[in-house]
Amino acid sequence: MSIAVLETPEPHFIPGYTGYCPQYLYRVGDTYGSLTHKLLLDPTITRSENLVLSDRTMDDYQVLRPPHKDLDIVKARFREGDPLYQHPMMAGYEGFIPRANKVLGQTFSVAAAEGLSEFFKSQMKYRHAAKQLQRTSQLQDGRYCPKSLEDKQLIKSQFRLPLLDVRPEQVAVTRDMPVTEPALQPPRQGYSPYFSDCDDPEKYLKGGFGGHVPFGFSRFGESNQPYTNSALCDFTNNYRMRMSTEWAPVSIIRPDPPLQIQATEIYPKHMGLLPGYLGHVPGQILRFGKTFGNDSQDAKRWLRGDFRV
Structure with missing residues (x-):
């Protein structure tokens, strides 16, 4: 058997080629090389007459790397x-x-x-x-003698070297003249705009902040700084009002339970049962909205006909 029978005839695409091949998706039952060989020679398939890679075997073109x-x-x-x-x-x-x-x-x-x-x-x-x-x-300092026309033009240039660093507002001021500048304020460490005073000029969130803006759901049509400033002021005022009213110390007055509890008493009158008690509590399955301790206090009242909540 000759080697030509085992080789795929030209032209064909090499297996692993990921480019486009006309009508390849609609043909099955053959190897990639044999199938592409048939497709490239099929006169009924519209395709380009040029090869994917240019053939340089017929000319003397050569690329040397590196040059x-x-x-x-x-x-x-x-x-x-x-x-x-x-x-x-x-x-x-x-x-x-x-x-x-x-x-x-x-x-x-x-x-x-x-x-x-x-x-x-x-x-x-x-x-x-x-x-x-x-x-x-x-050349401009006179340490070098000009020898060409280009050198003479450099001497007449309006920009003399070395250039001086002068600010635009200090053009008419001598360079060595001291200029007093205000001292920089130290950075504010741990500063939070949420809890600062409402008259603080920096009480706003930076542009691009993607977190939650409290009290900002009802505001629209404003730019970032006034929008976040008014929202944070409302948040601070509401926070301080709740601190002075709702969060004030609360004293709860309850009658003290008796000092001694009978060991044989299952349902005490002056205190509830311990959470996790697995026994029967009269009327418990019909009540809701209270803790187990408050609900089980004097549980026998349901047996006496007292149905008060």
């Missing part, structure tokens, strides 16, 4: 005295490589070389900008 220019930059840096980074980087190196995480889909050595090249290019760019700024400062 020669990047390799030259990395090698030049190594020759200048940077022995840490060199090409090729060994796979498995666990140290830090600048810009290597931005290169995706490449081998370790290619990603390291391209990341290092980009990093070295940015370093040279910033170094050139710093030298240009220093040269401009020397």
